[in-house]
Amino acid sequence: MRHFVIVGILVIVMAILTYVGLDAVGLMPVEASLQAVSIDHLWNWQVIMMSFLFALIFVPLVYSLVVFRRRKGEIGDGEHFEGNTTLEITWTVLPLFAVLAFAYMGAYSLGEINRVDPDALSIKVKAQQFTWTFEYPEYGIISKELHLPVNQQMVLKMESGDVIHSFWVPEFRVKQDVVPGRVTEYRITPTLLGNYKVRCAELCGASHAYMINPVIVNTQADYDAWIAEQQAIAIASQTPEGKGQLLTVKNGCTGCHTVDGSKLVGPSWLGTYGSIRKFADGTSTVADDAYITESIRNPLAHEVAGFSPSTMPPYTLTDEEIANIIAYLKTLK
């Protein structure tokens, strides 16, 4: 009996210490959405349960190892008892209730984070190797940054251009895969102003680690200002260069090609136009209109030294679109 009392007290102490310790460390990133609040609430209950169960097994285990060890010079075996049906039934049935309770809480929490606000604003998201593109259809804006107004439910309608990706902003908690051939929805209500990042969470290829775009939660006023500014840019960019730049964003070209000279999966575009391209087979050519057109429509035609062309799919763009892109490339010097 004495053993049970000591172990009982130690289990309680250990459970409390474990929980307080884990809580003090701070396990989760900041909460920046309504959905995060609900998820963290359930998570907290789970940490309590984990702390308790850890203590419940770990304490009597360690206690036995210390108290019931064979001491020097001792021979013979332990006490002979083979089981106890009441105990077995107890530790089958009680966990069953715990399981049902957590399943219920899980279902409730899922319902909460999926709650639909009929006034939710919708944004189109396109994922492709290795970047995200955000389209605000009612304003005619296409952007590489996701701007969201605070305290307003947003629904992202997400599509993939190639393989499976997954939309994850750790501060928002929720994660949703983007699957080719279907539209998946991601519902979020940001609650905390700030700059975050969306990171692709499903392995999508060589540059998967770098499939990161900025997410900015603004006040309604700042958000409106940003929309107005982007609309102005969209109108101003009716020049061929402007249209070309927009095309490269829309088609996700910049997921692999930088405009600042740094190297990703594909060559940077800085200073490309008019330069001499060296190929893996030792030949070279001048990057003129014909070469760039070919590189877009049939990337496998040439293997630029140091790069693998098989990672780029062919793009079917009109002559006018390609002319616009070339106009844009000419500006990158």
Added chain:
Amino acid sequence: MKKFLSTALMRGLFWQFVGTLLGAGLITGIRAALGLSVTDKFFFTEPAWVLGGFMGVLFFLGGNGSVSDWFKWARGIDTPEHHEERYSGWEKYFNVSLDHKVIGIQYIVTALLLISIGGLFALIFRTELAQSQLQFLTVDMKLFGQNGPQLYNTLMSLHGMIMIVSILLGIAGIINYVVPLMLGAQDMAFPRLNAFSYWVAVPAAVLLLMSLVLGGFGTGWTGYPPLSARAPVGVQMFFLGVFTAGWSSILGALNVLATVIRMRSKGMVAMRMPIFVWAAVATSIIALTATQLIGLSFQLVMFQRLFGMGFFDPAKGGNPVLFQHLFWFYSHPAVYVFVLPGLGVISELLPVFARKPLFGYRWVAMSSLGIALVGFVVWAHHMFTSGMNEYLRLPFMYSTLLVAIPTGVKFFSWVATLWKGKIVFPTPMLFVLGGIVVFLLGGLTGPPNATVSVDLHLHDTYFIVGHFHDTIFGGFVFPFFAALYYWFPKATGRRMNETLGKIHFWLMTPSFFVLTFGMMRIGLLGMRRRIVDYDPALGFDTTHLILTIAGYLIGLSVLIFIYNFFNSIKNGEIADGNVWNSRSPEWQVPSPMPTHNYDQPFEVVGEPYDYGLPGSKYVEFAAPAKSKHITKG
């Protein structure tokens, strides 16, 4: 050297090479005749490599003699029931043997080799992760047609699959060696099938490693299409390798079930079988009936690539999410295939070292079956974020949480077994206890992943990686080492060095805790899994450096083990008696075990784990019989 080159292993590898060239040559010839391209980036075209890889496996098995008895039977030639051993010493292990003990050791040594390769891969990519940015797996480096990040993805994917195959071989090894001895059988039910199951795994491992040099495959071991449909030709070798290794698992499981059903000694009713046998049965039920699904899912992607069948291609009416259902229908139960034998080892060894009966034998036995059966209906918890039908998420949450109940029964029973024992701590017991604590951490971090809304945060993060490694180290790696230390004297008549064993344990265990706690910590804070590089702004650099150091310490501890293992075969302390003072039948006869096991059959006359009950016996050997081998019904 000449002897080594003429072993079945080397003959098999030679014929695999020939078969691969022939198969590839055949397709290349046909393509040339049709006017199609005959060479590609990796010399042969993809269809040529696939047929080559497949024929390589067939040639391996034909060439090394593991199927020759069946061919003889087909031609009407009789072969003796038991082959008398033609080889002795080390040669026995490199040639085809029908003895379950030899096959068990072949499995175990192959598993150790693969664990070393998989571990080496892990250390390579762990080194790259020690710091943010790319240090040596850079975009500019090139190896096997891959740049740094691509090579990282290949190594990370191969680490997963090589380790899975090594685990399957490791449990097959322990089961093969131990189960017939525990049952009192002379061998497995189908000795030739047993040899076949082992030997088919060897060309499978070769195929997996070939994928590394044929452009790799940066898809993860999960191989989700469309990514795997676009990967280099290496992914086909990966698919073929898994497909082939699956045969080993399925046929091995069939053999275990037949052996347990048909070949128990007199008096060994179901509820008097050693508890490890129950675990072997539970794991074999899963392996026999679920493995087909991973083979099938990979085969469908293979056909999508080869023949343009758009099973998972939305442009052709296919569905990428369907693949995930097929894949996880095996690949979730598979983790129970990995851990159930390990948990069985814990339940088997705990009474020996606590000197007390196993608490609640029937409940522990049934909990293994419970885990195995519930395990079949939980697969879609890997797909909570996948975009599958919303309503499916709830039933899978409930079923997944149910796994906690039989698992809990095991933990409570283990603690109650230790309670009021007379506990001793030789090396195998340390690994048993380490296994319990590590598996406890894996078990406790499981239910949060099962509750859908929390999983939407945890999915695809380092938290999952940490949780998974806890379950596998606790459920397989620690018990596997425990089993090797424990049964080593039975196999060799010598024991492994205790001091080195304890160094192995005390080096590996704390390092492992650091590794998985660190993984889970940064996973919660935003570290994704399967990335070659991470944002320095996240502030994970220090943690990752510590994780890398911990990884190296684990590697070092395993090297110490491997040295101890091979050194003790020749130089270990002689231990031919009942080293651990166990009641199990295999320890009642001198070690090492003779070729056809027990000279006299035994009869079960009591409970297996009645430690502390004076005068009780588990088995009684019959008086020396007149004729040596008694045939059983």
